[in-house]
Amino acid sequence: AQSVSQHNHHVILSEAASLELGCNYSYGGTVNLFWYVQYPGQHLQLLLKYFSGDPLVKGIKGFEAEFIKSKFSFNLRKPSVQWSDTAEYFCAVRPRLTGGGNKLTFGTGTQLKVEL
Amino acid sequence: GAGVSQSPRYKVAKRGQDVALRCDPISGHVSLFWYQQALGQGPEFLTYFQNEAQLDKSGLPSDRFFAERPEGSVSTLKIQRTQQEDSAVYLCASSLGRVPLNTEAFFGQGTRLTVV
Numbered sequence: 475a476q477s478v479s480q481h482n483h484h485v486i487l488s489e490a491a492s493l494e495l496g497c498n499y500s501y502g503g504t505v506n507l508f509w510y511v512q513y514p515g516q517h518l519q520l521l522l523k524y525f526s527g528d529p530l531v532k533g534i535k536g537f538e539a540e541f542i543k544s545k546f547s548f549n550l551r552k553p554s555v556q557w558s559d560t561a562e563y564f565c566a567v568r569p570r571l572t573g574g575g576n577k578l579t580f581g582t583g584t585q586l587k588v589e590l
Numbered sequence: 591g592a593g594v595s596q597s598p599r600y601k602v603a604k605r606g607q608d609v610a611l612r613c614d615p616i617s618g619h620v621s622l623f624w625y626q627q628a629l630g631q632g633p634e635f636l637t638y639f640q641n642e643a644q645l646d647k648s649g650l651p652s653d654r655f656f657a658e659r660p661e662g663s664v665s666t667l668k669i670q671r672t673q674q675e676d677s678a679v680y681l682c683a684s685s686l687g688r689v690p691l692n693t694e695a696f697f698g699q700g701t702r703l704t705v706v
Contacts (some may be wrong), residue, residue: 480632579635582632
């Protein structure tokens with residue numbers, strides 16, 4: 475079974491600081507990778523996704539993530555955070571199986587607080 | 591509606607009471623998922639439907655949990671004889687396709703269940 479580790483549980487940054495949130499997964503086969511964001515009081519929203527091709531993927535609001543297969547990692551980055559980025563961020567993995575089983579496995583989440 | 595809709599948004603149940611949680615997926619979405627999110631944790635998979643067929647229920651924690659999607663659209667998650675450990679946010683998600691490749695899941699706002 476697959477699993478996801480997010481090592482940073484709480485991160486506090488000042489506006490304009492750079493952000494990197496770690497995500498490592500364990501699974502022996504091919505995977506799809508996702509970052510979801512949950513703003514206060516709102517539902518989970520997709521930030522970006524990796525299915526195949528270029529391992530550097532760009533998402534909404536200036537976020538990007540890099541898939542490093544050899545490290546089983548999919549870290550999230552943003553060069554300059556804004557106060558509005560305050561939210562909880564979840565990394566998720568989904569095995570690429572042809573027979574179904576397309577459930578997402580989530581990490582425990584990282585609570586990001588951006589201070590003015 | 592444009593998104594996944596869940597009702598009720600909040601539910602308080604006395605221990606031992608039965609509850610039913612409703613999910614209206616995005617129109618035309620074949621796949622429907624239920625997840626449970628405990629406080630401070632990431633969502634955890636409960637069950638998966640492809641149209642009306644429940645293809646995976648490996649995440650249901652006990653036989654008190656039951657889900658159905660009789661006509662392949664609206665789904666109901668039922669919890670019988672609720673216990674305090676059932677307190678969590680229950681998330682519903684839907685996605686367009688039946689294959690796992692190149693499809694993303696859209697989440698509802700969840701139902702927060704509190705068992706007292």
